[in-house]
Amino acid sequence: MSIEPPSFDVAAALLNWVIAIxxxxxxGxxxxxxxxxxxxxxxGPRVFWNTLKRGFRxxxxxxxxxxxxxxxxxxxxxxxxxxxVIGLLFLLLFMFGGWFLSSSDAEKPALPYITFVMTxxxxxxxxxxxxxxxxxxxxDIKAKSMHTVVTKPVRRxxxxxxxxxxxxxxxxxxxxVTSIFGYVWIQRQVPQQAKDQLIARVPAYGSLSFLTRTGQPSETGTNVGDIWEYRGYIEGLSKARAIWKFDxxxxxxxxxRGEIRFEQKFEAFRTYKGDIEEQTRYQITLVNPTTKLRVPIEKSYPVAEHKQDPELSVVVIPGEIEYQESYEVGANAKVANLFDDLIDNGSLTVEVACIDDQQYIGCAEGDLFVRMEDRSFLSSYLKANIGLAFMLVLVVSIGTTSSCFVKGPVSTLLTGSMIIMGNVIYEFVNEAVKQQQERQDGKVIGGGMLESIYRLVTGMNQTSPLPDNLGIAKDIIERLDQTVFNILFVVRSVIPDFTxxxxxxxxxxxxxxxWTGALLPSILITLGFLFPLIxxxxxxxxxxxLEHK
Known part of the structure; x- marks a missing residue:
């Protein structure tokens, strides 16, 4: 399984934070x-001004x-x-959790134990x-114990x-405490043959681009009719390529290390069954764009297409690579140094080609990465718990702030709703805002709520613009939909992204x-909401x- 970390633009996030504040x-x-x-x-104005001065002080x-x-x-x-008591409940779950996780995942025996503890x-x-x-x-307010505090020389x-x-x-x-017990429990419960899965890969991702079957540049690759447009496809035995640039x-x-390790999780698409026992294969070519040096790796590699969730396939490229510039009879073999000849100022370009006729290979940006030196499982486990710690501080801040102006049940409902919206609804709102931005760039994708209703009633598809004969109704629909999108933008700005x-x-x-895809966003989101909540x-x-009640 390959995991592509979410992108986080610090500059854009700070700008949105300033606008929202x-x-x-x-x-307010x-x-x-x-x-x-x-x-x-x-x-009123005098009281308002005095309140602001006292608040600043x-x-x-x-x-x-x-x-x-x-x-x-x-x-x-x-x-x-x-x-x-929550900690005691956690320990009880540890005591009996191993009974139900002994053989939950045959391919990744360590996965259910780690997931259980973290979840x-x-x-x-x-x-x-x-x-x-x-x-x-x-x-405290109900028991009137807070009244004795606010009458003392202490500020709200x-x-x-x-x-x-x-x-x-x-x-x-x-x-x-639970993190320590959880780590010890994982080390004891994971089967001995699965101990090697307790690692922390360090992937270095690159940027992906494509060449079409005629060799023309493309951003998305070939569309094979897959509804999920996460991957672009390259056609076999053609000029189509998937090109990664690792900077x-x-x-x-x-x-x-003396070598470079790639890990891949491509997807195969067959136009005909062929020999179902033989997997679709691909070939790698290393390129130095500055010197125009191209070094094809003679060995081809299979796409693991017969397993539902296979392990990542490892491709090891040695420091010295033998290659031939042509395949003519009697052509002399040459040797290229991976680090001196192919890596240019820390940048490496990798081309992937499908070598099976009339077959396709699907590629996404996170499907191929350079595997750097592994770190310990403990370091990854600690980082995950540090991220959870920042989330708990944010939840406590939201709960404490909401309890300042509403009662306990309402505060609980409000805080829980913020967490649910930040985990589930945030992605939906973010996608809606993104679609509206694409629409403003000239990409018609169906419009907002009212426009979508109009299209459903009239049987109109999503790719056609609204007819001009609607007159003022067209302007009303678009303006109201734009208002809704603006509200969604505000909602997105004031709800923490808990994902x-x-x-x-x-x-x-x-x-x-x-760091940049998980820990840094967690820290900035917590700090960004902490001060306004205070x-x-x-x-x-x-x-x-309170002192008058």
Whole structure:
């Protein structure tokens, strides 16, 4: 199984964050000013301005000792409320989980054990984070214990931050303990013959382009009618090629190894059955675009097409490669050095061709990668748990902030909804926004909700533009659909993308957790939402006027 990490553009993410912060700030200030006028009349602007000044002071002049005291009190409250029961439940699942996982996966015996541990930690700790953060503050307000705190020389901002720090400390403590038990359990439960699957591959991915059957450049390859357009196909015994360009390779590490390892997971498409026992084959050519040197690898390789989920096929290219520039009788063989002649300033170009007539090979960008030096399974396991830790901090922050202005059940529902939308609906919203951007670039893909309804009623296909004879109705449909897409863009900006935090797919399948594709987005998303949530929690708690109840 090949895993292609999601792309994350830091510059675009920061720009969207700034836009979202500015937009939410303007909306919040406008709503606050309107509310002050409605409740205080002519004195409203003065109260509004004083509130902003006090808020700026309380959010910038923080006392670490007071925050630490509130965090310590929060941890003691969590202990008294049996918050660590989740850890005991986790250990019970460890005790009996091995009974049902002994032979769940014949090809990858280690996979179900790793998946079991990571999945259990993901769901149970998220549940724990939601419950303690969403119910703690409302319970204190109901018991009136919060009233004794707010009357002391402590700022509301310190209460919010202290609560977040305290709840995060509780959840992360449980995560640390369960991570240790989980690692030991995996090492003990994985069969001895599957210990070699406890690794962390380090893939170096390249950019993919195609040549058509006539040798013309193409971005997508040949379409063979597959509904899933993830892969492009190259035709056998033609000029069609799949071309990967690997940049920024660690040449020193490759020289030390004395070889380069490729791993592939291509897909075969047959136009006729042929000899079903013989797999479709491909050939590799290494290219240096600067010197125009082309070195074909004489050996051909099979596409593992007869297994539902085969292991990645390994292709090893030695440091010294014998090749012939022509296949004429008596042609002299030459030798090319992989590192001196073919790798150009850390860049290597690889061409893949199908060598079976009337057959096709499907290729995606993540289907071929250079396998660098493997890392330990422990490093990948720790990185996955670090990503989970940032997610738990974010969940605690959302739960604590929401509990500042709503009660426990509503806060739980709100926090759980944010997690569900961030995992499931976010991808749908992101795809809808992407389609709208493509539509603005001139690609007609069916339009929005109203336009799609019109097409369904009239039997119109997705690739044709709306007829001009609709007149003003066409403008109304497009404007309303554009408004809906703008709302979706706002929703996408204010909902955390929780898909980056789930890193068990890397660890369970024997990959190292990538920094730029997983850990960095997790850190930036958590920090990007943490500070606005603290500000929102502060003003929400400020408006409750607890000391007067």
């Amino acid at each position: 500015v937009a939410c700030s303007i909306i 200030l406008a709503a606050g000013f309107a509310g002050s006028l409605a409740y205080r009349g002519t004195s 309380d959010l910038t002049r923080l006392s670490l000792s007071r925050i630490g005291a509130i965090a310590s009190l929060t941890i003691k409250e969590a202990i008294s409320r049996k918050a660590f 259990i930690m993901y769901f149970l700790l998220n549940l724990m984070a939601i419950l303690i953060s969403c119910w703690g503050l409302p319970a 901002s310190e209460i919010v931050i202290g609560r977040i720090v305290g709840y995060s400390g509780v959840v992360l403590s449980v995560l640390a 920024n390779l660690d040449t020193a590490e490759l020289r030390k 980056f935090f789930s890193m068990n797919k890397y660890t369970a399948n024997g990959y190292d957790v990538p 500000i929102l929690g502060y003003f929400s708690l400020q408006l409750r006027e």
